[in-house]
Amino acid sequence: MGNIHDIARIAGVSAATVSRALNGHPYVSDDKRAAVLKAAEQLHYEKNINAVHLAKGKTDTIGVILPFVSHPYFGFILGGIAAEAERQGYKLLIVQTNYDILQEIDALNMLKLKQVDGLIITSRECPIELIEDYSEYGRIVLCEALAHSRLSSVFVDQFKAFQTALSFFTQRGISRIGYTVLRAEGKSSLARKKAYEEQLSRFHPEWVFDRALTIEDGTRIAGEWAAMTDRPNAMVITNDFVAAGFLLECRRLCFAIPEDVAIIGFDNHPLSGALDITTVELPLHELGTIAFQQVLLKDVTHHELPFRLIHRNSV
Structure with missing residues (x-):
C-alpha cells in the first residue's frame, strides 16, 4: 500500500495536491482530482484514520457506555441515540460493561486518548467523582439526575416515578406492597427504597426482590413470592419484562391477577400492553x-x- 508521496509521483502532482484531493478540498481541478483518485486506487491506498482524526481535532464518533446491549430498556435509549447520531452525521462506539468498573474506566480512557469526541453513560458503577475527572478530556453526558455536577444529564426522576406507583396502590387501599430492583445498592434502587420509606409506615426488607432484569427473573421472583407465608398483595416491578414473567408464573401457579397480587411495571414496553x-x-x-x-x-x-x-387490568 502506497503513501501520498507515491500517489503524487504517479499522478504527476504535489503531495499537497494529493492531500487536498483525498480530503475533498474544493480548490482542486477535476483532472488532477481524477488522477489522484486513480493513482490511489492503483496503490490500494487507505487513509491513516488516526492521522486524519489528529489533523481534524475530532473523530466524529461518540462512545456509548451501557451495562447490557440486549436489554430492551437500554435498547430503547440506544435507539434514540443512534437515530440522532445518524441525523447529525456521527458514528457510535458501543461499550457493554456489565457494571464492571474496569470496563467503564477503559471506556473513559477512550475519551482521554481522543478515540471518541464524547461519551454518553446510560448507567454506571463508577463513582461520579472519577467520571468528573475525565470531563477535562471531552464531553460526558449521564442518563441520571445530576443537578449539581460538572457533567450534563438527562433523566426521569426515579424517586417521583416510584412514588407515583406506590400512591396508585395506596389510593386503592393497598398497603402490603413489595417491589423488585436490579442491584440493591444501585442509584435507582436507593431512590426507590427512600420513596417506599417515605410513603409507607413500615419497610419490609423481605418484600424487596433483587436481580430483577429479565422475564426469567420475573418467573423466579414469582416463585419466591408464592413460597412466602407472609407475602405482599401488590408488586412494583423493575420493568415490564420482569412484570410479564412474574404475572405469567403467578397465573401458572393459579394465583389471580389483580385479586391475589396487583402488579405495576415500568417502561410501557409493547409487551405490557399485550398482557394488560x-x-x-x-x-x-x-x-x-x-x-x-x-x-x-x-x-x-x-x-x-x-x-x-x-392504568390497565393488573391493578
Whole structure:
C-alpha cells in the first residue's frame, strides 16, 4: 500500500495536491482530482484514520457506555441515540460493561486518548467523582439526575416515578406492597427504597426482590413470592419484562391477577400492553435523543423528562 508521496509521483502532482484531493478540498481541478483518485486506487491506498482524526481535532464518533446491549430498556435509549447520531452525521462506539468498573474506566480512557469526541453513560458503577475527572478530556453526558455536577444529564426522576406507583396502590387501599430492583445498592434502587420509606409506615426488607432484569427473573421472583407465608398483595416491578414473567408464573401457579397480587411495571414496553399490565411509561427513546444532542454542546445542561402511569387490568 502506497503513501501520498507515491500517489503524487504517479499522478504527476504535489503531495499537497494529493492531500487536498483525498480530503475533498474544493480548490482542486477535476483532472488532477481524477488522477489522484486513480493513482490511489492503483496503490490500494487507505487513509491513516488516526492521522486524519489528529489533523481534524475530532473523530466524529461518540462512545456509548451501557451495562447490557440486549436489554430492551437500554435498547430503547440506544435507539434514540443512534437515530440522532445518524441525523447529525456521527458514528457510535458501543461499550457493554456489565457494571464492571474496569470496563467503564477503559471506556473513559477512550475519551482521554481522543478515540471518541464524547461519551454518553446510560448507567454506571463508577463513582461520579472519577467520571468528573475525565470531563477535562471531552464531553460526558449521564442518563441520571445530576443537578449539581460538572457533567450534563438527562433523566426521569426515579424517586417521583416510584412514588407515583406506590400512591396508585395506596389510593386503592393497598398497603402490603413489595417491589423488585436490579442491584440493591444501585442509584435507582436507593431512590426507590427512600420513596417506599417515605410513603409507607413500615419497610419490609423481605418484600424487596433483587436481580430483577429479565422475564426469567420475573418467573423466579414469582416463585419466591408464592413460597412466602407472609407475602405482599401488590408488586412494583423493575420493568415490564420482569412484570410479564412474574404475572405469567403467578397465573401458572393459579394465583389471580389483580385479586391475589396487583402488579405495576415500568417502561410501557409493547409487551405490557399485550398482557394488560399497568405500567409507568418512561420516554426512553427521547432520553437517548436528548443525550446525544447534549454531548455535542459546549455548555453543561440538565433535562428532566416526564413520565406517566398507564392504568390497565393488573391493578
